[in-house]
Amino acid sequence: MTKNGSLGVTLSGALARTQTAARVPALSAAAGRAGEVAWSGVAHAPWAGSPTPEHAFRIGSVTKPMVAVAVLRLVAEGAVALADPVGRHLPDAPAPDATVRQLLTHTSGLQAEFPGPWWERHGGPTWDELVRSGVEQIWDPGEQYHYSNPGFAVLGRLVEVVRGRAWDTVLRDELWGPLGMTATGRVPVGPHVTGYAVHPHADLVHHEPVAEYRAAGPAGEVWSTPSDLVRFGMWLVGGEADRDAGEAVLPLALRRQMAVPRVVVDDAGPAGGPWPTAHGLGVRVRQDGTVRTIGHGGSVPGFTADLRADAATGDVVAVCGSSTHGIGGGAALLAALQGAAPPVLLPLRGSGDAVGRGAITGTWYWGPFPHTVSVDAAGRVDLRSPDGGRGTVFDDVGGELRGVEGGYWLGERFEVRDAGDGAPALDVGTFHFTRAPYDPATAVPGGVDRRGWHRPGSAG
Known part of the structure; x- marks a missing residue:
């Protein structure tokens, strides 16, 4: 109209x-x-x-x-x-x-x-x-x-x-x-x-x-x-x-x-x-x-x-x-x-995984959305999106990693989930991050498309 x-x-x-x-x-x-x-x-x-x-x-x-x-x-x-x-x-x-x-x-x-x-x-x-x-x-x-x-x-x-x-x-x-x-x-x-x-x-x-x-x-x-x-x-x-x-x-x-x-x-x-x-x-x-x-x-x-x-x-x-x-x-x-x-x-475009799969640093995906995790010399963890829209620094607070500087996750928990034989995942204030977009090996909340990632418009 x-x-x-x-x-x-x-x-x-x-x-x-x-x-x-x-x-x-x-x-x-x-x-x-x-x-x-x-x-x-x-x-x-x-x-x-x-x-x-x-x-x-x-x-x-x-x-x-x-x-x-x-x-x-x-x-x-x-x-x-x-x-x-x-x-x-x-x-x-x-x-x-x-x-x-x-x-x-x-x-x-x-x-x-x-x-x-x-x-x-x-x-x-x-x-x-x-x-x-x-x-x-x-x-x-x-x-x-x-x-x-x-x-x-x-x-x-x-x-x-x-x-x-x-x-x-x-x-x-x-x-x-x-x-x-x-x-x-x-x-x-x-x-x-x-x-x-x-x-x-x-x-x-x-x-x-x-x-x-x-x-x-x-x-x-x-x-x-x-x-x-x-x-x-x-x-x-x-x-x-x-x-x-x-x-x-x-x-x-x-x-x-x-x-x-x-x-x-x-x-x-x-x-x-x-x-x-x-x-x-x-x-x-x-x-x-x-x-x-x-x-x-x-x-x-x-x-x-x-x-x-x-x-x-x-x-x-x-x-x-x-x-x-x-x-x-x-x-x-x-x-x-x-x-x-x-x-x-x-x-946004991800930068690719810079390190091995089991490491905490590198690229993680919230759904299809890439974020980067880095660790400084003091052991503080920095999680942010490539466009700078969200970013928080996490440090030890009472035995837990908590957001201590800036951004959406200030005060929230940062946890690494050990998936055993599956893939690792991060839980950041209940946000689920995986090494690949919607990695089904990490029990994505809400489940994944039964066809996984597929060509748009394909039958199924």
């Missing part, structure tokens, strides 16, 4: 170039301007079926700002206060002394992932299982930013307990329906794409499982289309066409409070560098050059999503992909929408 011929040509070209360069089976996007979805399009590999802009993708953590809206509606009604310790409403919650505000800003101190196998592929816990699982509180509430999926499971549970119905039902009734997001749901409500892992070094693919997340759902279980996400983004920054309907969902003053930068996202690792991202109440506030955007990114095995809304102009873009390998894409598309030359995002 396009309502502007030249705009459609520009954006479609940018989308096609990115899809080809990043080797994503299907890449779908939409752009919004002046309260309307101005363009949507899909670029895809010839073997990936015939997806249309109406096909839904799993959007991962873009679920989180939607859950935040449900929480803030409770705040607007006086049922909950941002300063309330969450234990006042959920006595069995992990980190009961953390406030609702701290959970929304990822400063509750809770660990990044759910205990147990890789939940995004294996499946999430029930609430009772989550309570019994021993979710770690690594820091005192408010001590520092640490992204936490369990924290949003707690917020989803808060919505359920106060409202008396499932969190996704609340979102359907109070957010998706009023904003016309008819293709959005906890499960697909219309046509949807298949999610794949794409081999980083060969033209091979691997089907990804779609696990049930149960109590972990508020952290990233929703399906949507880029057009629906654009509608949500325009509303977030007050650019919706129907202002009365938008105010009924949440007053603009509270939406603006969501977008206030409250904590720096310091995921750059020990190398340091500028801080382009902050976190508000359930949303990421990013500085893309001179443009400040409000939104969130998302990824679960088989899918990625990126939502960015220009807080000043109301221009919004959303990009959804059907590959585990994340490319972002929102900044490039927004630049194209606003007249700048769009960069093409290239796929």
